Amino acid sequence: MAYARRLPSARQKGASVAAQEAVDTVRDREIGVEQEHLDQVYRRLEEKIHEAEFLMNDAAQRAQVGTPGALAERDAQVFRAGIHLNRLNNEFEDFLFGRIDLLYGKDGKKGPDGAYTSVEPAEDAIRPDNTAEIGETLHIGRIGVLDSDYSPLVIDWRAPAAAPFYRSTPVDPGRVVRRRVIRSKGRKVLGVEDDLMRPELKATLGGRELPAIGDGALMAALGQARGHTMRDIVSSIQAEQDLVIRAPAASVTYVEGGPGTGKTAVALHRAAYLLYQDRRRYAGGILIVSPTPLLVSYTEGVLPSLGEEGQVAIRALGSLVDGVEATAYDEPAVARIKGSSRMVAVLRKAARGALETPQPKAQPELPEPGEDERAAPAGTPTRLRVVAFGRRLELEADELRRIRQNVLSGTAPVNLLRPRARRLLLDALYAKSGAVGRHSDPELAAELRSSFDEDVSTEDSFLGFLDAWWPELTPRRVLDAMADEKRLGRWARRVLNQGEVRRLARSLRRPGLSVHDVALLDELHTLLGAPARPRRKREYDPLDQLTGLEELMPVREETQRERAERLAAERTEYAHVIVDEAQDLTPMQWRMVGRRGRHATWTVVGDPAQSSWSDPDEAAAARDEALGSRPRRRFELTVNYRNPAEIAELAARVLALAMPGKESPRAVRSTGVEPRFVAVPENTHLAETVRSEAERLLGEVDGTVGVVVAMNRRGEAARWLAGLGDRVVALGSLEAKGLEYDATLVVSPAEIADESPAGLRVLYVALTRSTQALTVLSGPRDLPDAAGVPDLLRD
Numbered sequence: 001m002a003y004a005r006r007l008p009s010a011r012q013k014g015a016s017v018a019a020q021e022a023v024d025t026v027r028d029r030e031i032g033v034e035q036e037h038l039d040q041v042y043r044r045l046e047e048k049i050h051e052a053e054f055l056m057n058d059a060a061q062r063a064q065v066g067t068p069g070a071l072a073e074r075d076a077q078v079f080r081a082g083i084h085l086n087r088l089n090n091e092f093e094d095f096l097f098g099r100i101d102l103l104y105g106k107d108g109k110k111g112p113d114g115a116y117t118s119v120e121p122a123e124d125a126i127r128p129d130n131t132a133e134i135g136e137t138l139h140i141g142r143i144g145v146l147d148s149d150y151s152p153l154v155i156d157w158r159a160p161a162a163a164p165f166y167r168s169t170p171v172d173p174g175r176v177v178r179r180r181v182i183r184s185k186g187r188k189v190l191g192v193e194d195d196l197m198r199p200e201l202k203a204t205l206g207g208r209e210l211p212a213i214g215d216g217a218l219m220a221a222l223g224q225a226r227g228h229t230m231r232d233i234v235s236s237i238q239a240e241q242d243l244v245i246r247a248p249a250a251s252v253t254y255v256e257g258g259p260g261t262g263k264t265a266v267a268l269h270r271a272a273y274l275l276y277q278d279r280r281r282y283a284g285g286i287l288i289v290s291p292t293p294l295l296v297s298y299t300e301g302v303l304p305s306l307g308e309e310g311q312v313a314i315r316a317l318g319s320l321v322d323g324v325e326a327t328a329y330d331e332p333a334v335a336r337i338k339g340s341s342r343m344v345a346v347l348r349k350a351a352r353g354a355l356e357t358p359q360p361k362a363q364p365e366l367p368e369p370g371e372d373e374r375a376a377p378a379g380t381p382t383r384l385r386v387v388a389f390g391r392r393l394e395l396e397a398d399e400l401r402r403i404r405q406n407v408l409s410g411t412a413p414v415n416l417l418r419p420r421a422r423r424l425l426l427d428a429l430y431a432k433s434g435a436v437g438r439h440s441d442p443e444l445a446a447e448l449r450s451s452f453d454e455d456v457s458t459e460d461s462f463l464g465f466l467d468a469w470w471p472e473l474t475p476r477r478v479l480d481a482m483a484d485e486k487r488l489g490r491w492a493r494r495v496l497n498q499g500e501v502r503r504l505a506r507s508l509r510r511p512g513l514s515v516h517d518v519a520l521l522d523e524l525h526t527l528l529g530a531p532a533r534p535r536r537k538r539e540y541d542p543l544d545q546l547t548g549l550e551e552l553m554p555v556r557e558e559t560q561r562e563r564a565e566r567l568a569a570e571r572t573e574y575a576h577v578i579v580d581e582a583q584d585l586t587p588m589q590w591r592m593v594g595r596r597g598r599h600a601t602w603t604v605v606g607d608p609a610q611s612s613w614s615d616p617d618e619a620a621a622a623r624d625e626a627l628g629s630r631p632r633r634r635f636e637l638t639v640n641y642r643n644p645a646e647i648a649e650l651a652a653r654v655l656a657l658a659m660p661g662k663e664s665p666r667a668v669r670s671t672g673v674e675p676r677f678v679a680v681p682e683n684t685h686l687a688e689t690v691r692s693e694a695e696r697l698l699g700e701v702d703g704t705v706g707v708v709v710a711m712n713r714r715g716e717a718a719r720w721l722a723g724l725g726d727r728v729v730a731l732g733s734l735e736a737k738g739l740e741y742d743a744t745l746v747v748s749p750a751e752i753a754d755e756s757p758a759g760l761r762v763l764y765v766a767l768t769r770s771t772q773a774l775t776v777l778s779g780p781r782d783l784p785d786a787a788g789v790p791d792l793l794r795d
């Protein structure tokens, strides 16, 4: 391991009592310095809250004037003041977290936030004897606060002036001499952690030498126990991560990195950064796509902690289609069929073929898949009979088939072809009516035709026939129709083999939808098209009468919650799409996600080594199609912040099997605790050993324990752990994606690896979830050696 730091530091352990006391005094003094600054910031914030409250009261009084102009003004003012107050109140707690002490810059120019803009130090900032005076000190927080004289008390973490806090490294320090992370609770400063960017320099501030306290914020953050939700990393973002977070949002930003390199964290902070940079542009919404609902709930709190949520929708792949929630699981063989882009051809046929399937009885609510046929055995009508101009007119099965083929010869969505089908039916009936050629005068002929159409198309028999013969299809109805094996066989001819047809049809007959079904429904939605609906009348809003309101209110933010709800309910396209765990999207899922960002810029984060999709090349092709020809900018994250070196080394053995030649990210710390190997003793049930090993891990760590099992053991594993409390959870290997625990128990590597063609990569994911301790439990299938090490994990 090239670079691994051990906690707690040898420096602290070895310090003599006297030296430690001296350190404590300096620490207390430095905490006192930051406390003073925080007090000043709070005083200023209170002033600003009073200002905002005054603005709101004033605006409310103006509203009583009642003219349209006053109404618009009131609305804009209330709106702005409301946001202001809301933000101040929300971010009042714990929002100051950083400080940088900088050398004098090259020039004396200041930016809009009151900080000097120069990135490089002045030529003479460092004296020949390697001493220097600090030229500027900036405090960094979740929002910016200016003092009454416009000097910056706090710089917003996303502002350009805050970038050196994240970017500077000892290799490339720029003007930064010391970076400090401040820990506070409410109004009280609890601690500081410093990193020196120029350790060789003797810098002074106000005549006193600049001290460095602690082992650095990163190590302090990484050593903390984990809860069931992700924390923001705003105070310890690392330079390579900051480059990604602040990358301009043109085209596609593609981020690759191994487990624990902070891809998810970076993606979330990037959303907050983009909104800060260009709120107007991203009023179009940012969509973050996560692979599982578990990962959505794990990450949901991060954006609100950064003061952002209103314009961002975080959705799991299984809930991207409104009104649908994936609850069922497809075994790998079925998932492989449903996820493949071969399904496009099958769905195309099904979308058209479903016109000829019998109608379900109850519309629009559908029975469970497979039940509809039994409920309504009647087939599609084979004859049309109407009475017009005193004659009985009929179209027979052959004629109807020809008309249908004619209508379907185009590529338009099936539901949108219904008016054309209606038109051709009327044409055919008219041709039989004997009225053709009755008038040579074109006007009279047109009138006659028009009255014929009117007569026929309002006749119950015609309307009933049209509804049955060209029904309005819903995606769900077509998917249900595919549950019939014979029919599916016809639609999938030359695309799927017989075994695949049988498996697919069987899976569509079971209750509930899987995450893969959701992508099929979305594809069908496009193939069918939404029929035109009569517009609903909008409610009268007096503000509609006013012009220029948009200008007054450049960002129509509503309340954050309202907006988030509206986004989720209404939006089908977004201004920016962030795809997390992108390596896992199947080709069909890429098509679904791609449709939501046709005009968007993209951030795509993933790790091919963690892909659970069996054919990565096919998925990559679908991804490239979804992202179109937009230029790609690539970043790589190389440092593993999650796993201690001991765990990362073990996982690397599986990586070598799964993707020979692929490098693992380097772990940033080491705990000295090696992974534990246990084999289920003879005559003992797996359940007992799982339970006792989970209990053992609960005793070892303060935070969470994840027990990862093969997908087909999810249910029983949860029962094995019953009563052990909510610090421990059981998860199937695919559910572990993106999550992390203080300790993990990986149950039977062989079972996980054998479950699918991508099994080794799934096992790699399972082994990389822990921040502190890892136990690997082997069953007989794992062929453990005398030390309990399973075959797959031996050197």
Ligand SMILES: Nc1ncnc2c1ncn2[C@@H]1O[C@H](COP(=O)(O)OP(=O)(O)OP(=O)(O)O)[C@@H](O)[C@H]1O
Binding pocket: 218, 221, 222, 231, 232, 233, 236, 237, 238, 241, 257, 258, 259, 260, 261, 262, 263, 264, 265, 266, 607, 610, 641, 642, 737, 738, 739, 740, 768
């Ligand atoms: N700069 C940082 N400071 C503190 N903690 C960090 C930093 N970067 C990442 N971490 C922590 O490392 C852990 C892993 O981060 P994250 O889940 O974003 O990684 P990932 O690359 O998405 O991992 P995976 O591919 O395994 O899902 C998290 O606990 C995160 O908070």
